[in-house]
Structure formats: structure tokens, C-alpha cells
Amino acid sequence: MNENAKARLAGNLLSLAHKLGLFIAMAIICLPGLWIVLASFRPTVEIMAKPPVWIPQDLSLDAYVAMFSGVGQGGIPVIDYFSNSLIVSITSTVISLAIGMAGGYAFARFRFRAKSSIFLGLMLTRTVPGIALSLPLFFVYSKLGIIDTHFGLILAYVALNVPFTIWLIDGFFRQVPKDLAEAAQIDGCTRWQAFWQVEFPLAGPGIASAGIFAFLTSWNEFALASQLTRSINSKTLPVGLLDYTAEFTIDWRGMCALAVVMIIPALVLTFIVQKHLVSGLTSGAVKG
Amino acid sequence: MATVSLQKLVKRYGALEIVHGIDLEVADREFIALVGPSGCGKSTTLRMIAGLEPISGGNLKIGGRIVNDLPPRARNISMVFQSYALYPHMTVRENMGFSLKIAGMKSEEIAPRVEEAARTLDLTHLLDRRPSQLSGGQRQRVAMGRAIVRNPDVFLFDEPLSNLDAKLRTQLRTEIKKLHAKVQSTVIYVTHDQVEAMTLADRIVIMRDGHIEQVGTPEEVFQRPASKFVAGFIGSPPMNLKDAEIADGRVVFVNGDSLPLPRRFADRVTAGRKVTFGLRPDDLYPAGHGIHSGQEADVHKADLRVSITEPLGNETLVFSEHGGAEWVGRMLNPRRLRAGETLPFCFDLSQAHLFDRETGRTLRG
Ligand SMILES: Nc1ncnc2c1ncn2[C@@H]1O[C@H](COP(=O)(O)OP(=O)(O)OP(=O)(O)O)[C@@H](O)[C@H]1O
Ligand SMILES: [Mg+2]
Numbered sequence: 001m002n003e004n005a006k007a008r009l010a011g012n013l014l015s016l017a018h019k020l021g022l023f024i025a026m027a028i029i030c031l032p033g034l035w036i037v038l039a040s041f042r043p044t045v046e047i048m049a050k051p052p053v054w055i056p057q058d059l060s061l062d063a064y065v066a067m068f069s070g071v072g073q074g075g076i077p078v079i080d081y082f083s084n085s086l087i088v089s090i091t092s093t094v095i096s097l098a099i100g101m102a103g104g105y106a107f108a109r110f111r112f113r114a115k116s117s118i119f120l121g122l123m124l125t126r127t128v129p130g131i132a133l134s135l136p137l138f139f140v141y142s143k144l145g146i147i148d149t150h151f152g153l154i155l156a157y158v159a160l161n162v163p164f165t166i167w168l169i170d171g172f173f174r175q176v177p178k179d180l181a182e183a184a185q186i187d188g189c190t191r192w193q194a195f196w197q198v199e200f201p202l203a204g205p206g207i208a209s210a211g212i213f214a215f216l217t218s219w220n221e222f223a224l225a226s227q228l229t230r231s232i233n234s235k236t237l238p239v240g241l242l243d244y245t246a247e248f249t250i251d252w253r254g255m256c257a258l259a260v261v262m263i264i265p266a267l268v269l270t271f272i273v274q275k276h277l278v279s280g281l282t283s284g285a286v287k288g
Numbered sequence: 289m290a291t292v293s294l295q296k297l298v299k300r301y302g303a304l305e306i307v308h309g310i311d312l313e314v315a316d317r318e319f320i321a322l323v324g325p326s327g328c329g330k331s332t333t334l335r336m337i338a339g340l341e342p343i344s345g346g347n348l349k350i351g352g353r354i355v356n357d358l359p360p361r362a363r364n365i366s367m368v369f370q371s372y373a374l375y376p377h378m379t380v381r382e383n384m385g386f387s388l389k390i391a392g393m394k395s396e397e398i399a400p401r402v403e404e405a406a407r408t409l410d411l412t413h414l415l416d417r418r419p420s421q422l423s424g425g426q427r428q429r430v431a432m433g434r435a436i437v438r439n440p441d442v443f444l445f446d447e448p449l450s451n452l453d454a455k456l457r458t459q460l461r462t463e464i465k466k467l468h469a470k471v472q473s474t475v476i477y478v479t480h481d482q483v484e485a486m487t488l489a490d491r492i493v494i495m496r497d498g499h500i501e502q503v504g505t506p507e508e509v510f511q512r513p514a515s516k517f518v519a520g521f522i523g524s525p526p527m528n529l530k531d532a533e534i535a536d537g538r539v540v541f542v543n544g545d546s547l548p549l550p551r552r553f554a555d556r557v558t559a560g561r562k563v564t565f566g567l568r569p570d571d572l573y574p575a576g577h578g579i580h581s582g583q584e585a586d587v588h589k590a591d592l593r594v595s596i597t598e599p600l601g602n603e604t605l606v607f608s609e610h611g612g613a614e615w616v617g618r619m620l621n622p623r624r625l626r627a628g629e630t631l632p633f634c635f636d637l638s639q640a641h642l643f644d645r646e647t648g649r650t651l652r653g
Binding site: 180183186197201202 | 365371377386391434
């Protein structure tokens, strides 16, 4: 065997090892998700079976049918929860993005006093775990009378998301050369037009990522929502999962079915937005 | 078409003054080059004219109108950036038509003007590409195209060629010159390349540390530099500048060697005056190898030992020792020289310069 053949063989083996390693890693990551989907279709006996039943024997849509069949027939107000989740997540995402864009732009472009301390302060707010906030927030909210309202949740989520959106969007605006906005002003734009015509489209991928992140945070948030919501007025899907727990029993199948209902919009959104996450848009702006 | 006039223009960043009240009158359709070493305030001045940098003091007039506080879009100027600053998310066509679109023009009106500009700059085949798909030189041309579609009153260029290689630079230099002849706008062109300034400009403004050292035509700044700084800055290789003192009608260098006092300065300087003596390489040549025959009035001859030579083909730069310092001379119709060889050299003193050593100003008066 000559050297080249040997090197080629070694290369092939290595790439095979890589693929195998990746497969195992992916399997470990994906298995819980797959298990949830599977569990939503099988009877409790099979879910609870020890050792686990790998090949499902008896699949049915019962859990989904029950879920939508209304309160009293084993169902939960899933439509209400879903629309609460949607309203709260979308509104808080839009607001966080608006604030994040304004703040990120300011941090990226302007010089002002105590800039880095303010920035650090924003980041520090993220170090407080949500659960630690839930009790104080509960007291404040109940005094203000905004417990169990969309407004209350939206407010909490905006506060949660803004530091992150500012930080992420700041990074993307920094990558857009300052010259471009200046060139746009020379070309006849106002500052405002220069922003929307040039800087905004170029920072688009960053804004989209920040949007996904903010949406998913609000969509999946449980710790705060469980304290700040009461009824179908404002309960979101993650809190709705608790409806499947009774005093002594847990309806694992129903819970898994609701979890699947929760996952689908998040997946769809991520797929839609990821198209816009093409980076490298700014290449070719400056120099050669 | 418009005049530009800078009146005591000042730029401060906080307490730090960068541009110290400069005055400049640019005539309509004039091509002005702003040169100077790095950090002297060329870009800052240009950006003040563009409206990208607030003016801290003085007045700026474009076309006779004070524009100090007007935003860039109200000044009818266009600018080519050193970085080109093309919009990466737009095609070449959209880049060039952007200013017209913002001005509210309809796409039927924009298209012919963009195509016309593209023809002028030989960009027609690139119109549908994006900036990332262009070479440096092509990007440069698109940046110029974006500037000309609008027919601005004043063109501002900030070192537009400095990111290109030498050959492309020469080529685009010629194109800029043609372009100016064609569009007939007022141009203010910042560069630190004196060759660009000399070849393109009607008048050159030499800046240093936020002051204007001299304003003049390329011939003026080359032949009659107002200061030691200008003398050393314009011309390549730079002028020989040597410290000396006047004594007994001679220019005496630090090590005691001397040259006769150039006749032009005979009644301008008195003995004991500390000066800087300046002589261009063109005016220091081996006998028989100069621009002049060496037989003119006020030519001093001396034997110098050649230390090194730099042959350039049609001429050779000759470095030799005199007065305790190294001088560079220019040898036309060169022959091969050996290092260490001693040659008779001509110092054409009619072309010599004397500057005050303290102030650096010329003593020509
Ligand atoms: N924002 C700023 N704050 C403080 N000083 C500044 C600022 N911008 C520029 N300067 C200073 O102003 C001076 C002039 O800068 P300018 O960019 O005009 O130089 P230049 O002549 O264009 O140089 P170059 O040839 O390197 O481009 C420099 O000394 C620079 O440090
Ligand atoms: Mg500059």
C-alpha cells in the first residue's frame, strides 16, 4: 500500500468516526423529544412499562381527541391557553425587538456617559434567576391588580428579554460599517431613512435571531407564568401542562400531547425565520 | 456647479482642537487636492464640508450660501469614501440609483441616468452584480458612479484610490481626470499621495497639523515651496534639506563643508543666519547628466564620492556624501556607476532654496 492510499484510508476512517460520533450525539439530544411525541400516542401502561417498550404496540390519537373535546370530558381549555401564549409571546417579542433595536443601535453608534456601566448593568439583570423574581413580582402585581392579565405577563417578559435583545442587536449593528449610513446621508437620506434603508436590512439577521430568542423565551417560560396567571384569562401553555396533574395521578399521555402542541409553533417559527439568518450580508461593503 | 469657501473653519473634539481655523476659496469647477501627512486633518476637513462632522467654528459656504448647519442631503454634494461604502444588500444598479430613488424619482427616470453613468465608467456589464462580487477597482468605479449620477455641485473624494494596487491606481487616476473634464464639477480630493495631487489638481492645498501650509498650483508648490515642510513633502525623491549657517557669502554646513551662497539670496540673508538649505535631486547631477548642461550661471561644481545608486532605467538616483550628510542626485542618461567612485557633480544653485531654520518659512520673500 503506498502512502497516498494509506492517507486516504485514514481520512475515510476519520470521517466515518466523525459521523458516528455526531450520530450518537444527535441521538442523545433528540431522543427526549422523540420520546415525548411517541408517548403522546401510546397508553399509560406502555409509557410506564419497565423495562421501556421501544417498539410501540398500540398507537392512538386519543390524547389529542380528549384534549380538544372540552372541559369535563378529560379535555383542557387548550384553545384559550394557546391563544394566551400566542398573544403574550408575540406582543412581548415585538416590544422587546423595538426596544432592543433602539438600545442596540444607541450602544453601537453613539458615545455617551457611563455607556459600559449601563451595558454591564443590563447584562447583570440577567443573572437573577426567574424563579427568584416570581414571589416579589407576585406581590407587586397583586397590589397593582395586574395578576392574571396579558399585560402583566407581557411586561414581565419584555423586561426579561430586553437585555438580551439589546446585547445581540448591538453586536450586529457594530458589524455594519459606519460609512454606509454616512454614504446614505450623502445620498440624500435623513438619519431615519439611512437607518431603515441601509442599517436595518444589514442588521436583519441579528434582529431575526433576537426575535426568535425572545419569542421562545416567552413561549416556554414557566416559573413566572405559574405565579402570575390564574385562569383561562391568561394561563399560557406551559402552565396549562399542570392541568394534567391531579392530586395523586399524572396523565402523562395528555401532558405529552400538549407538549407536542406547544413544540409545533416554535418549530414552525424557527424554520420560517432561519431563512433570514443568512449572515455575511455585509461582505463587500468596504475595501477589497 | 458651485464655489466652496472655508472661512476660519475650526474643528474641536471637546477641548482638543484638530483644525485650527483654515481659509480656502475653491473656484467653480476647480479641482482641489488636499494633501498632508497622516493625521493632519484632511478627512476631518472634508467631512465638515460634507456635513458629516459638525463645524465647531467659522463659516462654510457652498455656492455662496452658508451651509454650516445643513445636513449632508441639503448641500448637494456627493462623496466617494476610502472604503467605497457600497450598500452590500443592493446591486450595482440599485447602489447607483439609490440617491435618485431617495430623491423621489420614478424608476423610468432613474434607469437611463444609471445606465449613462455606467457607460461612462465602463460598468454596464456589472450592473446586476452585488458589491461582494466585484474586484477592488470595480467597486471603486461603482462608488464613483454612485457619486456622478446625481450631478452634484461638489464632489468630495477621501483617498479613493488608496486601497488599490499601484497599477490600478495609475489607471483610475487617469479616469478621474477624464471624469472631471467631462462632468465639470467642483472637486475636493483628499490624498496623501503627492503624485495623485500633482497630476490631478488645479491647485494643491498642503495641510499640516490642522493648518494650511501652502495653496498653489502644482508648479507653484513644486518650484516655490513656501516652507521647509512643503519642500520636503512635494517631490519624489524628496528635496535635499540640510541645516547650515551663512558665513562670508557661503552656506556652511554643520561639518564645515560649504557651498557658495546662491546668488538669488545674496541680499536676503546676512552672515550668521541659521538656515536650512534645500536642493532638489533634479538640480544635483553628475556633470553632463543633468536636465541642464551645467554651463549656466550659478552652477557650483564639486567632486563627490558615490555611496550607493538606485538605477531606475531611464535615470539613476545617486546618493553621495557632502557636508557631513547624504545627498540624493538624479542622473539622466545614466551610465553604470561603481560605489565608491568619485564624480564631478553640478549643484544648480539657481534652483536652490533657503528656509529659516526656526520658522521653516522660505527666505525667498
Ligand atoms: N472622534 C475623534 N475624537 C478625537 N480626535 C479625533 C477624532 N477623529 C479624528 N481625530 C483626530 O483628528 C486628527 C485628524 O484626523 P483626520 O482623520 O482628519 O486625519 P487625516 O489627515 O485624514 O489622516 P489620514 O491621512 O491618516 O486619513 C487626528 O489626529 C485624529 O486623531
Ligand atoms: Mg483620512
